[in-house]
Amino acid sequence: MLYLRHALFFILVLSTACGSQKAAYQMSDTMIARPQQEDDRKILYDAYLTLTVETPDSTSLYIQAIAKRFGGYVNEIGTDRSIIRVESQLLDAAIDDISQLGRLDRKSVRGQDVTEAYLDYQIRLDNAQQARGRYLDLLDQAATVDEILKVEKELERLNETIDLLKGKMNRIDHLDTYATITINLRERQKPGILGYIGIGLYRSVRWLFVRG
DSSP: HHHHHHHHHHHHHHHHHHHHHHHHHHHHHHHSSSSOOOGOOEEEEEEEEEESOOOOHHHHHHHHHHHHHTTEEEOOOOOSEEEEEEEGGGHHHHHHHHHTTTTEEEEEEEEEEOOHHHHHHHHHHHHHHHHHHHHHHHHHHSSSSHHHHHHHHHHHHHHHHHHHHHHHHHHHHHHHEEEEEEEEEEEEOOOOHHHHHHHHHHHHHHHHHHOO
């Protein structure tokens, strides 16, 4: 009789796991096929700028101020490269302000649509949470140590899955809210002593020709 109870309990555990996986696949196909409104889409924006500036040190300070002005923050700051994040809806305005800090040599903006991946994470999260609820009910029904260990093992796996999916979704939400701007800085080359002498001679000769 005890053996029969163990067998039935084990079958119940397996059917719970299989049912959760089947529901995930069915819901995934249904949800991803549903058309999305433009406002619901998750698009991650990355901008890359290359500037030639007079003083990279002071330019970095201005970049920090721009990040704050447009509701964002600094991810990395330096005299060669800086990475900031600004509110996505203010990305164009932030790029315009940064471009005024020097000579804009290169600019590129890329948007990555991750809506389907986000929906897939949401579906898998919902199913994992529902499955965890069913396993908690099974845990209340478990009568032996072996049954308890089987259910707790599945609960541990589900908790890890839930934490992982929540982390991925939170990251997408964050990067959807804040666009990333990478700024590469080049210091403007200044002429040496001979260069200044050459510039002076050129201007003098030009002045003589103009006067003559």
